[in-house]
Amino acid sequence: MPNIIPNYWQEFLKYLRSTDFSKAMVLTLAIASPVGIFIWMGKFEIGVVLAMGALLSSPSDIPGSFRHRNIGVILAALLAGIVSVIMAYAAAYLWLVIPLLGLLMFGIAYLAVYGFRASLVAFAGLFAIVLSFSNISTEILAWERGLLISGGGLWYLLLSNLWTFIYPKHHTEQLLAECFELTAKYLKTRAHLLTETRERERLQKELFTLQTDLNEKHESLRNLLITARRASGNSNYARKRLMVFIELVDILELAMANPVDYKKMDAVLKDDRALLERFKKLIKKIAAQLDEISVVIETKKKSSFKEISEYLAGIEENFKDVRVLISSENTEKTFLLQNLFDYLEKQGQKINTIVRVLHNLDTREPLLLKNKEVSQFITPQDYDPKTLVENFNFGSPIFKHSLRLAIVILVGFSVGLYFSFENAYWIILTIVVIMRPNYGLTKDRSKQRIIGTLIGAVIALGIISVTKNQVVYGILGLFSLTLAFSLLQRNYRTAAVFITLSIIFIYALLKPDVFNVIQFRVIDTVLGAGLAALGNLILWPTWESQHIKNVIVQSISANKKYLEQIDDFYHEKGSLPTSYKLSRKKAFLEMGNLSASFQRMTQEPKFKQKELSQLYKIVGLNQTFLSALASLGTFIQNHKTTAASKNFEIFVSHICTNLENAKKGLEETKALKSLDPSRTEKAASDLFKAYKELLNEREKQLKEKPNRNQKDVQLRLQEAQLVSSQLQWLLEISENLQKTIAKTKFS
Numbered sequence: 001m002p003n004i005i006p007n008y009w010q011e012f013l014k015y016l017r018s019t020d021f022s023k024a025m026v027l028t029l030a031i032a033s034p035v036g037i038f039i040w041m042g043k044f045e046i047g048v049v050l051a052m053g054a055l056l057s058s059p060s061d062i063p064g065s066f067r068h069r070n071i072g073v074i075l076a077a078l079l080a081g082i083v084s085v086i087m088a089y090a091a092a093y094l095w096l097v098i099p100l101l102g103l104l105m106f107g108i109a110y111l112a113v114y115g116f117r118a119s120l121v122a123f124a125g126l127f128a129i130v131l132s133f134s135n136i137s138t139e140i141l142a143w144e145r146g147l148l149i150s151g152g153g154l155w156y157l158l159l160s161n162l163w164t165f166i167y168p169k170h171h172t173e174q175l176l177a178e179c180f181e182l183t184a185k186y187l188k189t190r191a192h193l194l195t196e197t198r199e200r201e202r203l204q205k206e207l208f209t210l211q212t213d214l215n216e217k218h219e220s221l222r223n224l225l226i227t228a229r230r231a232s233g234n235s236n237y238a239r240k241r242l243m244v245f246i247e248l249v250d251i252l253e254l255a256m257a258n259p260v261d262y263k264k265m266d267a268v269l270k271d272d273r274a275l276l277e278r279f280k281k282l283i284k285k286i287a288a289q290l291d292e293i294s295v296v297i298e299t300k301k302k303s304s305f306k307e308i309s310e311y312l313a314g315i316e317e318n319f320k321d322v323r324v325l326i327s328s329e330n331t332e333k334t335f336l337l338q339n340l341f342d343y344l345e346k347q348g349q350k351i352n353t354i355v356r357v358l359h360n361l362d363t364r365e366p367l368l369l370k371n372k373e374v375s376q377f378i379t380p381q382d383y384d385p386k387t388l389v390e391n392f393n394f395g396s397p398i399f400k401h402s403l404r405l406a407i408v409i410l411v412g413f414s415v416g417l418y419f420s421f422e423n424a425y426w427i428i429l430t431i432v433v434i435m436r437p438n439y440g441l442t443k444d445r446s447k448q449r450i451i452g453t454l455i456g457a458v459i460a461l462g463i464i465s466v467t468k469n470q471v472v473y474g475i476l477g478l479f480s481l482t483l484a485f486s487l488l489q490r491n492y493r494t495a496a497v498f499i500t501l502s503i504i505f506i507y508a509l510l511k512p513d514v515f516n517v518i519q520f521r522v523i524d525t526v527l528g529a530g531l532a533a534l535g536n537l538i539l540w541p542t543w544e545s546q547h548i549k550n551v552i553v554q555s556i557s558a559n560k561k562y563l564e565q566i567d568d569f570y571h572e573k574g575s576l577p578t579s580y581k582l583s584r585k586k587a588f589l590e591m592g593n594l595s596a597s598f599q600r601m602t603q604e605p606k607f608k609q610k611e612l613s614q615l616y617k618i619v620g621l622n623q624t625f626l627s628a629l630a631s632l633g634t635f636i637q638n639h640k641t642t643a644a645s646k647n648f649e650i651f652v653s654h655i656c657t658n659l660e661n662a663k664k665g666l667e668e669t670k671a672l673k674s675l676d677p678s679r680t681e682k683a684a685s686d687l688f689k690a691y692k693e694l695l696n697e698r699e700k701q702l703k704e705k706p707n708r709n710q711k712d713v714q715l716r717l718q719e720a721q722l723v724s725s726q727l728q729w730l731l732e733i734s735e736n737l738q739k740t741i742a743k744t745k746f747s
Contacts, residue, residue: 181291463476562586563652598616662738
């Protein structure tokens with residue numbers, strides 16, 4: 001109990017330091033300043049329209065290069081202004097408003113085919129259409145309103161750039177700290193997998209979610225750091241942060257790679273659970289160090305290098321204790337423990353490297369920064385007009401979403417008109433904010449929005465019943481607005497509470513009958529949320545079961561490419577090529593996409609969750625296959641290995657054929673590739689024979705020269721054991737994957 005308050009306090013401080021909160025403060029200032037200035041000048045309506053422009057443009061202000069961010073906000077401001085003018089002139093003709101509303105909603109929402117930033121620019125246009133029905137400015141001409149809205153967007157951009165100029169590293173530091181924190185959680189979860197045998201399914205699902213989150217963070221951070229590096233040249237800050245990021249990606253790969261075969265581990269180490277507990281504690285210590293570095297980066301506090309060195313020295317002492325407990329016998333248990341020990345030691349080394357970089361004790365230049373190679377690590381967005389044509393069909397989720405949104409908006413608008421709802425535009429505002437291409441997310445946001453609105457309405461009723469002070473309403477409205485903006489990405493239900501509070505308090509300043517406002521706010525929100533969820537359910541619904549097959553194919557293809565790169569590197573040796581790093585990145589991203597797709601499927605109606613258990617098995621097999629690949633690749637990278645044998649090639653060829661056949665099973669291609677199992681059986685026999693020969697050689701040397709250093713033979717023995725066991729396991733997984741896919745009936 002005593003630790004609960006400090007933990008909440010730390011979380012609150014972290015929230016105040018977050019980029020979400022700082023961006024909300026900038027937006028609040030961008031909204032409040034023109035309103036305050038023009039009230040003072042006696043031009044209240046001008047201030048309100050400028051504030052509206054700032055509000056409309058702000059969602060498109062997302063991380064990226066300085067150029068892309070500015071272009072995004074400017075386009076959002078211009079689109080919002082143009083749409084406002086069009087809707088203002090059309091408002092006089094009801095026969096024109098309805099078809100125009102549908103066309104604009106579809107056309108603007110359809111811009112999302114150009115990616116996430118484009119979807120947020122489009123949101124500014126959709127939001128502007130909705131707010132054109134609010135009739136806030138009755139004395140301002142339509143073209144003046146459009147210019148003011150665009151001007152408000154540019155005013156927000158000016159303040160945002162000013163904040164970025166004052167704190168240029170803020171977002172990068174926050175994102176990097178979040179990556180450290182998520183990686184620490186990932187390590188802790190894998191630590192629990194060692195011993196908590198009954199909880200492994202739940203823990204595995206947690207890993208799926210964490211990996212998806214990490215992939216998203218890595219992609220954002222990779223783009224930020226590489227674009228910053230390009231812009232600043234040989235900046236010491238950019239170089240250090242990129243080096244830290246590279247080490248962090250390696251830590252995740254190491255975590256995925258070790259340990260992997262839990263069933264085998266349980267069988268081999270059933271009498272050594274106490275030793276596994278020690279390994280678990282070591283992994284959690286390493287995770288705690290990542291948490292500590294996260295806090296150091298986030299708070300910018302000075303951390304004593306001596307203290308961190310002592311901490312790492314403590315881990316090293318634990319390593320020594322564990323090494324003594326590992327038997328010198330050449331048993332499967334010994335090699336399993338040795339590999340686990342090597343993994344922990346390398347994680348400690350990675351953390352030590354990060355600490356040295358952060359304290360300017362490591363001045364190496366990361367190999368990643370060759371100009372021709374670096375652009376390959378950034379996923380470019382294609383803005384070719386052909387994309388609009390290619391997606392103009394019912395096979396495109398964005399096309400279906402845009403059409404669905406337009407129809408639901410027209411229904412909501414018509415209902416508001418027919419029943420003469422006060423502020424009926426709140427219905428279509430709720431639809432625009434809540435509706436997403438995916439049913440599960442739309443349903444979840446609908447629920448959160450309704451609950452948040454009801455809570456906000458109750459709180460507002462209580463406050464308004466107690467006080468009638470306009471100054472209090474103004475302060476609370478501004479405060480609620482800031483909290484609402486800062487919580488939108490963190491906790492949508494809580495954000496909905498503060499959105500409702502801010503709207504009610506702002507209306508309380510403008511209208512005396514605020515209780516009526518609260519009543520219609522609740523009714524309109526419930527109606528809009530209900531229409532959004534219903535529209536996603538009945539109008540060309542996009543179910544994950546329709547697309548997950550393609551996502552599985554992409555994941556299998558990426559894993560196959562990664563295996564081929566490992567095979568090439570095992571033959572060529574030398575420095576790690578860019579193609580290897582790219583294939584690894586691609587495999588991680590596709591696995592994250594598959595995990596996310598499966599998670600979305602679990603949110604859909606039960607009647608659409610066909611073959612869910614089989615799909616979970618496929619996702620788990622892909623995840624395990626990637627972990628085994630990472631284990632093999634990591635070992636080859638970090639150890640001096642012998643030449644790749646012909647038997648190795650036979651195994652890789654068999655595994656690749658299994659993966660290809662698994663893909664063909666998904667693509668419903670009957671002509672599967674044939675293979676000769678006897679060749680692989682002979683290769684396995686030859687690998688085992690070579691391992692036995694090495695084992696006999698070492699035992700002979702130990703008998704004849706017990707005091708002589710046998711490290712070379714020991715390393716060869718470890719290589720033979722690990723490579724052979726990983727190949728056998730990869731083959732088994734690929735065969736299980738092929739069989740599972742063949743048994744699964746995809747809709």
